[in-house]
Amino acid sequence: MLHTVNKSPFDRNALDSCLRLAGSGSAVLLIEDGVYAAFQGTAFADRIAGRMDEITFYALGPDIAARGLNESPLIDGVTVVDYGGFVDLVAEHDASHAWM
């Protein structure tokens, strides 16, 4: 399953609920305001790192750039993709769940 999260973890509990319910072997793609969770030094960094044994994390590059975060250090293990990569992720996983 590919999970997308489009809200900042400080704004909504979408990422929180996603991490609670995403199964082993799934992928989480952070898009739109969700990309704020992809960076070191936030209160959510440990939560994401804590699930990396079972979940692969991605973040959408265009949304990172738009928000002035290109120079910010990503959490180790988060892979940046573009819209083409987003499409590939959807195709690679059997289904997708957009958490909003």
Next chain:
Amino acid sequence: MKFGILVNEGPFTHQASDSAYRFTEAALEKGHEIFRVFFYHDGVNNANKLSEPQTDDRNLVKLWSELAEKHNLDLVVCVAAALRRGIKDELLAAGFHISGLGQLIEAGIQSDRLVVFGD
């Protein structure tokens, strides 16, 4: 692969329509097929031809219309959601048409993947 796209928010207020558009465009560039783009909730407002954003900004309604024309896309606006929000036939931009929720369910059934963009 066949994609169904669901857009749950209108243009500009949320990034959903932008994200959906960029995703759809990328999928087409990769040679995938777009079975249908369905607009629900405030997403019906993406069909409003009266939208007039600032001239130095993207015109999402036009972008969707142009993408639809270029790739023969099926852009469907939910009738119930549209009526609530005053989106009627006479307001529709090119390429959009109004139909029932069944078209969304059909997209879920017939597409290989259904991707949702919303708030």
Next chain:
Amino acid sequence: MSEMPDDDESGPEIVKRFMYVNRKAPYGTIYALESLEMVLVAAAFDQDVSMVFLDDGVYQLKKGQDTGAIGMKNFSPTYRALDDYDVEKIYVEMESMRARGLTEDDFVIPVQVIDSASLREIMANQDVILES
């Protein structure tokens, strides 16, 4: 993807597992109402449908909704129609319910209360997930 062999000619060719995820409270936004409208339409397509209420979505099922003073339509009785439409897999996440101080007795319809671990497994097996 789940497929049924077309032995019975009156059945659909493709049957997918559709899950409708409800995470928002009613009335503050329209998502609860329009999501329910979507499920009722979807029921006619003979797919394998389930509904999940989690996070604030559990509030949609709360008994005793009296909307007169806010001037909005009370649509909570409509959840009782789900049974008539053969939507029987209705799940409430236990953690969400308890965090909000609710019990099964607070709900307008009978539901299956399940924990996160069980819900995680059910969600992982869906073909189409629609969250509003």
